[in-house]
Amino acid sequence: MIESRVLPTDYVTEPGRFRTSTGKTLKTDEMIINMGPQHPSTHGVLRLEIVVDGEIVVDVIPHIGYLHRCFEKHAEHMTNYQQVIPYADRMDYLASMNNDWGYALAVEKLLKLEVPPRVEYIRVIMAELQRIASHLIALGTFGIDMGAFTPFLWCFRDRERILDLFEMTCGARLLYNYIWVGGVSHDLPARFVEKAKDFCKYFKPNIVELNNLLTYNEIFIKRTANVGVLPKDVAINYACSGPMLRGSGVNWDLRRDDPYSMYNKFEWDVQVGKGEMGQVGDVWDRYIVKVREMEQSVRIIEQALAAIPEGNVQQAIPKRIRPDHGEVYVRTESPRGELGFYIVSDGSTSPSRVKARSPAFVNLSVVPEIAHGCMIADLVAIVGSTDIVLGEVDR
Amino acid sequence: MEELGKTILKLIPVIGDQLADISVLVFVIGAAPPLIFILLYALVTLYTEMKVSAHIQDRVAYMYTGYHGILQPVADILKLIQKEDTVPDSADKTLFRLAPYLVFIGTYAGFAVIPFSSAYMGSNINLGVFYLIAASSIVVIGLLMSGWASNNKWSLLGAMRSAAQLVSYEVPTALAVLVAVMITGSLNLNEVSKFQDGGIQNWILFGGPMPITQKLLLLPFTFITFLILFLAGMAEVNRTPFDLPEAESELVQGFNTEYSGMKFAIFYLAEYANMFLVSAVATSLFLGGWSSPFGSFMSGPVWGVFWFVMKGMFFVFVQIWMRWTLPRLRVDQLMYTSWKVMTPFLFVCIFAVGLILVL
Amino acid sequence: MTPQEIHDGLKAKFGDAVVEAKLDAPQPWIRIAPNKMKSLCFFLRDDASFQLDYMMCLSGVDYNDGNLGVVYHLFSMVHKHKIVLKANCPKDNPLVQSVSEVWGTANWHEREAYDMFGIQFDGHPDLRRILCPDDYPGFPLRKDFKVPEFYNGMKVPY
Numbered sequence: 001m002i003e004s005r006v007l008p009t010d011y012v013t014e015p016g017r018f019r020t021s022t023g024k025t026l027k028t029d030e031m032i033i034n035m036g037p038q039h040p041s042t043h044g045v046l047r048l049e050i051v052v053d054g055e056i057v058v059d060v061i062p063h064i065g066y067l068h069r070c071f072e073k074h075a076e077h078m079t080n081y082q083q084v085i086p087y088a089d090r091m092d093y094l095a096s097m098n099n100d101w102g103y104a105l106a107v108e109k110l111l112k113l114e115v116p117p118r119v120e121y122i123r124v125i126m127a128e129l130q131r132i133a134s135h136l137i138a139l140g141t142f143g144i145d146m147g148a149f150t151p152f153l154w155c156f157r158d159r160e161r162i163l164d165l166f167e168m169t170c171g172a173r174l175l176y177n178y179i180w181v182g183g184v185s186h187d188l189p190a191r192f193v194e195k196a197k198d199f200c201k202y203f204k205p206n207i208v209e210l211n212n213l214l215t216y217n218e219i220f221i222k223r224t225a226n227v228g229v230l231p232k233d234v235a236i237n238y239a240c241s242g243p244m245l246r247g248s249g250v251n252w253d254l255r256r257d258d259p260y261s262m263y264n265k266f267e268w269d270v271q272v273g274k275g276e277m278g279q280v281g282d283v284w285d286r287y288i289v290k291v292r293e294m295e296q297s298v299r300i301i302e303q304a305l306a307a308i309p310e311g312n313v314q315q316a317i318p319k320r321i322r323p324d325h326g327e328v329y330v331r332t333e334s335p336r337g338e339l340g341f342y343i344v345s346d347g348s349t350s351p352s353r354v355k356a357r358s359p360a361f362v363n364l365s366v367v368p369e370i371a372h373g374c375m376i377a378d379l380v381a382i383v384g385s386t387d388i389v390l391g392e393v394d395r
Numbered sequence: 396m397e398e399l400g401k402t403i404l405k406l407i408p409v410i411g412d413q414l415a416d417i418s419v420l421v422f423v424i425g426a427a428p429p430l431i432f433i434l435l436y437a438l439v440t441l442y443t444e445m446k447v448s449a450h451i452q453d454r455v456a457y458m459y460t461g462y463h464g465i466l467q468p469v470a471d472i473l474k475l476i477q478k479e480d481t482v483p484d485s486a487d488k489t490l491f492r493l494a495p496y497l498v499f500i501g502t503y504a505g506f507a508v509i510p511f512s513s514a515y516m517g518s519n520i521n522l523g524v525f526y527l528i529a530a531s532s533i534v535v536i537g538l539l540m541s542g543w544a545s546n547n548k549w550s551l552l553g554a555m556r557s558a559a560q561l562v563s564y565e566v567p568t569a570l571a572v573l574v575a576v577m578i579t580g581s582l583n584l585n586e587v588s589k590f591q592d593g594g595i596q597n598w599i600l601f602g603g604p605m606p607i608t609q610k611l612l613l614l615p616f617t618f619i620t621f622l623i624l625f626l627a628g629m630a631e632v633n634r635t636p637f638d639l640p641e642a643e644s645e646l647v648q649g650f651n652t653e654y655s656g657m658k659f660a661i662f663y664l665a666e667y668a669n670m671f672l673v674s675a676v677a678t679s680l681f682l683g684g685w686s687s688p689f690g691s692f693m694s695g696p697v698w699g700v701f702w703f704v705m706k707g708m709f710f711v712f713v714q715i716w717m718r719w720t721l722p723r724l725r726v727d728q729l730m731y732t733s734w735k736v737m738t739p740f741l742f743v744c745i746f747a748v749g750l751i752l753v754l
Numbered sequence: 755m756t757p758q759e760i761h762d763g764l765k766a767k768f769g770d771a772v773v774e775a776k777l778d779a780p781q782p783w784i785r786i787a788p789n790k791m792k793s794l795c796f797f798l799r800d801d802a803s804f805q806l807d808y809m810m811c812l813s814g815v816d817y818n819d820g821n822l823g824v825v826y827h828l829f830s831m832v833h834k835h836k837i838v839l840k841a842n843c844p845k846d847n848p849l850v851q852s853v854s855e856v857w858g859t860a861n862w863h864e865r866e867a868y869d870m871f872g873i874q875f876d877g878h879p880d881l882r883r884i885l886c887p888d889d890y891p892g893f894p895l896r897k898d899f900k901v902p903e904f905y906n907g908m909k910v911p912y
Contacts, residue, residue, distance in 0.1 A: 064885065065883075065884060065886060065887070068886065070894065072870070072895060073894055073895060076895075234858070236807050236808055236831055237807070237857060237859070238857075238859045239808055239809050239810065239857065239859035250831070257834070326779070326780070328780065328781060329781060329810070329811060329827050329838070331810060338810065340810055342811055342825065342827070344815060346818075352818070353813070353815050353816070355811065355814075357813075362859050362862070362863075365858070365861060366858070366859075394885060395885075
């Protein structure tokens with residue numbers, strides 16, 4: 001089974017990488033282990049076929065598709081563009097708002113539709129809240145991968161507040177179907193702005209708390225620094241995006257560099273991995289980028305809450321969506337990275353082709369590249385730091 | 396029961412003849428208190444662990460079974476007893492069934508030499524500490540056995556890890572024990588505790604009952620030794636941050652992945668018992684064992700049990716506290732800690748303590 | 755660089771390989787001959803004036819006129835310009851050169867396009883199905899795909 005694959009036999013010894021026993025010295029036989037589909041740290045139903053030499057990972061082959069729900073096929077078979085949104089919700093179930101928005105934005109671009117400013121502000125607020133919620137899960141589960149259970153529950157405690165805000169806005173806590181083409185399904189409820197401000201006030205000290213518990217923990221740094229280093233050029237070649245790309249030291253954020261909606265009106269900073277604890281692009285860098293992004297998201301939310309205008313959120317929702325022949329590729333910055341929708345319209349009321357370029361799918365594809373020569377425990381760290389959601393990988 | 400005991404004893408040729416006329420019941424009764432203690436203690440610790448972890452994590456844990464969920468451990472154990480006890484089809488069935496008991500036996504055997512008070516000790520043998528280190532090595536065999544017999548690659552990896560870990564950490568444990576033994580001059584834990592009787596200032600952690608200059612010289616070394624002993628002990632118990640053999644996020648459940656029901660419960664029980672054993676050893680060697688911290692105030696055989704259990708439980712609490720706070724080390728870092736940090740430090744400590752004692 | 759310049763540059767270098775272009779579309783695209791894809795993409799990535807080093811997306815499309823298409827959305831992290839490439843191939847012999855050596859990310863995207871449309875990528879190192887099971891009959895996103903009545907003995911519209 002292994003013979004057919006060309007196994008890399010010699011690895012450079014560098015921090016975070018281990019030399020496997022090669023050639024004549026000690027090498028006996030590799031063992032093939034299935035990590036997943038049911039494994040605590042594959043974040044869903046991912047199956048990694050790993051070839052190990054003792055504890056050292058020689059080769060990783062990801063097998064995906066266990067959660068494939070035919071999003072693209074479904075989208076083609078809808079009778080209406082608007083009906084795709086609940087399916088987009090279910091793609092990345094931890095960042096539904098961002099997915100809705102990505103799809104809605106693509107259709108709006110196809111229709112050349114302008115949405116009222118209040119809608120844009122609401123979308124920004126929702127998307128940034130969702131980004132915080134999603135990052136909280138990413139950080140919490142990453143803590144579990146590292147063996148620390150407590151940060152997970154602290155993160156969930158804070159995420160709960162965000163879900164409460166979503167619940168009071170649209171009634172749902174996980175899959176919102178909130179951002180529609182041309183508008184949003186409900187206007188903000190009374191007192192939402194105050195409660196969101198309260199949340200920002202409540203949340204900021206909790207980031208410090210999380211940092212004290214996990215981020216600057218000596219064991220945690222030892223486990224993550226210099227592990228799974230993703231060099232800049234590999235990251236770009238594999239089209240990694242989001243915190244993964246920024247962790248590798250690429251100063252790149254679609255919200256700033258390919259601005260959509262209202263993002264160019266706010267003041268915030270793009271966070272980049274600097275290799276503070278080890279090399280640039282290691283697991284710790286990817287982790288800290290997410291932590292700092294949460295702070296920036298809070299900044300954006302505060303500015304948006306202060307400036308939100310009045311208006312009717314549903315006036316621009318088209319009664320009937322029938323774009324001309326054409327195609328569009330629109331990318332937005334979801335918590336995991338560049339979420340792109342490529343929509344081909346054949347002039348009918350439903351899309352002829354929808355391709356979702358999901359960031360987790362692309363980010364996962366780089367894992368075999370950076371996992372050679374690490375330990376099993378490091379592989380868990382690497383997979384955890386890519387922050388995949390299998391619903392989005394498999395669509 | 397008596398017949399059975401006599402038959403077993405007769406099978407042992409040398410001592411069998413001498414002991415055959417003594418009722419086996421004597422042994423059974425003598426060995427029972429630690430077992431009863433372990434079972435009660437496991438219930439309490441189960442509850443403590445859940446509540447402590449919950450409060451660390453901003454939760455409340457169970458609240459409905461009895462007052463503040465106090466009956467939940469009982470319910471948990473009932474559930475485990477009722478559970479179907481599965482044995483995987485492709486497992487080595489004999490070894491698979493034997494392994495959890497072996498792990499528990501290894502731990503339980505260690506309790507034989509633990510002095511719960513000045514009046515009670517399972518077996519008052521002179522080589523107490525030595526026996527303890529030897530007996531607890533059986534655990535390694537049990538863990539390896541469970542990992543191998545499960546016929547599961549994750550279990551096997553967990554078993555290999557645990558074997559490597561336990562064997563490595565026995566070195567610092569034994570060396571740390573040696574420091575206390577050098578100061579007291581006895582391998583019997585009861586003697587060691589008696590040596591430290593008379594108040595908190597006589598504990599070996601604070602230099603032992605020595606003249607003041609010697610005491611002050613010993614103090615830093617005993618302190619380091621105690622820390623290393625406790626950490627190495629934690630590593631032997633497989634608790635976070637040293638829980639690599641059962642690292643949930645890496646190896647599913649490590650060596651006990653395939654176990655369920657009562658066998659799993661026995662693994663669990665062994666782990667909890669081991670937690671107390673480690674704390675008990677650290678307590679008897681460095682914190683005066685059953686002796687009261689206030690000299691003759693509140694001392695005596697009955698108070699002895701109280702002090703001993705309190706000190707032990709405090710360190711069990713510390714272990715729980717650390718488990719729910721810290722992440723886990725990696726295999727190579729674990730080995731590094733054992734061989735390159737703890738062991739050299741202990742050699743320095745042994746040398747220094749020896750020098751101070753000679754002077 | 756504007757799309758026009760990219761088009762001119764490609765035309766000058768590869769001539770016939772550039773089949774068609776629509777540069778006044780909202781997202782301008784250039785159609786390339788499928789058997790010239792690889793060398794052209796290497797040129798696009800490595801040439802200092804193009805440097806299209808970031809592949810945003812690769813999608814398979816069924817145009818429902820007997821043709822399948824592959825659409826490449828490229829972007830340059832250095833020069834910040836975008837271009838869309840397209841390659842068409844007939845449905846009965848869908849063969850396109852693989853670009854997985856050019857952009858690592860294309861590997862999985864091409865596997866997905868193969869999985870969904872049956873487009874054969876010439877030179878792909880590991881062209882297996884990625885999302886559907888290995889024994890799945892047919893290519894589900896083709897417009898003429900019929901859902902099989904039974905799959906592995908299970909009735910499909912259950």
